[in-house]
Amino acid sequence: xxxxxxxxxxVTGGGGGIGxxxxxxxxxxxxxxxxxxxxxxxxxxxxxxxxxxxARAIAIGGDLSREEAxxxxxxxxxxxxxxxxxxxxxxxxxxxxxxxxxxxxxxxSLDVWQRTLDVNLGSQLLMCKYTVREMRENxxxxxxxxSSGAALSGDRTRLAYGVSKxxxxxxxxxxxxxxxxxxxxxxxxxxxxxxxxxxxAHLTEDIIAGLSRATLTPYLGQPKDVADLVxxxxxxxxxxxxxxxxxxxxxxxxxxxxxxxx
Numbered sequence: 001x002x003x004x005x006x007x008x009x010x011v012t013g014g015g016g017g018i019g020x021x022x023x024x025x026x027x028x029x030x031x032x033x034x035x036x037x038x039x040x041x042x043x044x045x046x047x048x049x050x051x052x053x054x055a056r057a058i059a060i061g062g063d064l065s066r067e068e069a070x071x072x073x074x075x076x077x078x079x080x081x082x083x084x085x086x087x088x089x090x091x092x093x094x095x096x097x098x099x100x101x102x103x104x105x106x107x108x109s110l111d112v113w114q115r116t117l118d119v120n121l122g123s124q125l126l127m128c129k130y131t132v133r134e135m136r137e138n139x140x141x142x143x144x145x146x147s148s149g150a151a152l153s154g155d156r157t158r159l160a161y162g163v164s165k166x167x168x169x170x171x172x173x174x175x176x177x178x179x180x181x182x183x184x185x186x187x188x189x190x191x192x193x194x195x196x197x198x199x200x201a202h203l204t205e206d207i208i209a210g211l212s213r214a215t216l217t218p219y220l221g222q223p224k225d226v227a228d229l230v231x232x233x234x235x236x237x238x239x240x241x242x243x244x245x246x247x248x249x250x251x252x253x254x255x256x257x258x259x260x261x262x
Contacts, residue, residue, distance in 0.1 A: 003235040005030035008081040010073065012064055012127060013091035015042025017196035018146075021223035022088050022230045023047075027055035029231050031086060034077040036060045038091070056081070064091050065118040070126035074134060084134040086234040089124040089145040089168075093161075096202035102160045113160045120164035121171065128175050132184055140183020142234045145172050149192045149249055169245050176243035185242035187233050192249020194221040216251030 009026045013019040015037030023033050027050045035050070037043035040061025050057035058080050062069035077084055093099070093116055101112045124145050135141030150158060151165035168188055176186040193199070193211045200208075212220055229248055232238050247253055 002030035003231065003237065004086070007031040007085040007234070008034070008077065008083050009086035009088065009234065010034045010036060010077050010084060010127070010131065011088045011090060012036045012073075012123065013146075014046055014088075015039050016046075017094075017198055018191070018194060018223045018226045019088070019090040020046045022090065022227040023057070024050060024053075025224065025227040025231050026086065026088075026234065027053065027057060029235070030055075031234075032056035032081045034058050034060055034073070034080070036062065036064065036073050036091070038063050063119075064123035064127060065115075067126055070123065071130050074127070074130040078134060083138050084131050085138065085141045087127055087131045087141070087143045088230050088234075089127050089143065091123050092120045092146065094196075094198035094202075096198070099158065099161065099202050102158045104157060105159055108159060116160035116164050117167070120161065121167040124168055124171060128171070128186070132175065132179055135184045136179075136182050140185070142238075143175065143184065143186040144230050144233045145186065145188045147188045147190045147245065149190060149247070149253060152190065152247075152253055172245065173243050180242055185233075185239070187238075187241060187243070188245045189226060189229055189233070190245050190247040190249070190253075191226055192221060192247065192252040194223060194226060194248075196223055211252070214252050214257040215249070216254065219250075221248065221250055 009031040011023045014023045014035035023035050027033050035043045035047045043059035047057040047059040060073045064070045145168050147168040148165040150162040172186050172188040
């Protein structure tokens with residue numbers, strides 16, 4: 001399969017989990033991939049795996065909440081591969097020790113609030129800013145932002161995370177509106193429970209079991225499920241889809257769930 005032959009993709013947060021799975025699938029479909037992560041060693045490991053498969057990849061390190069890092073990531077990709085056609089905006093704060101500090105409005109620390117917005121939302125803005133400029137030059141492209149089911153309904157904790165991810169929805173619609181006639185499509189993936197190492201680190205097995213009962217499918221989501229959706233949204237098969245929030249949650253958001261432990 002080569003739905004993305006000749007295309008160049010940037011995957012942020014590409015050092016593990018959904019980002020790593022997406023980088024591999026994009027490469028499998030023919031794209032050259034820039035794997036970007038704040039942990040450059042992890043990004044390098046994923047890029048090495050992709051190159052060993054016979055595809056093209058580079059690793060880029062940097063904190064994408066900083067404008068100079070975001071601009072450098074795009075510039076380095078263009079310097080290596082000549083263009084940018086696809087952006088998967090996947091970078092986010094998922095470290096359990098940090099998420100445990102993201103609590104309620106009465107307890108919210110301003111540094112947690114600001115850092116969450118800077119990384120989860122600000123990095124997506126900055127990466128859109130610099131990739132859009134390149135995509136305009138090339139006649140278009142596809143940006144796939146990442147939100148969360150936490151943006152669709154309130155919870156008892158993780159206020160900053162939910163608000164930051166809700167902001168991604170507005171970002172997507174505004175960028176899709178301003179850039180659509182230039183051939184740039186922008187969509188948001190809204191994942192539910194996807195079983196990654198980060199999820200297992202901050203959710204107990206009991207919580208995962210409860211969420212599993214709220215899922216309508218007989219299995220839980222895996223990183224490759226999201227990666228396959230990214231590939232579709234990056235390809236010409238989705239050429240008439242833009243400005244949309246697309247849930248991938250096993251039907252969790254489609255019904256009201258009362259956990260009776262059954």
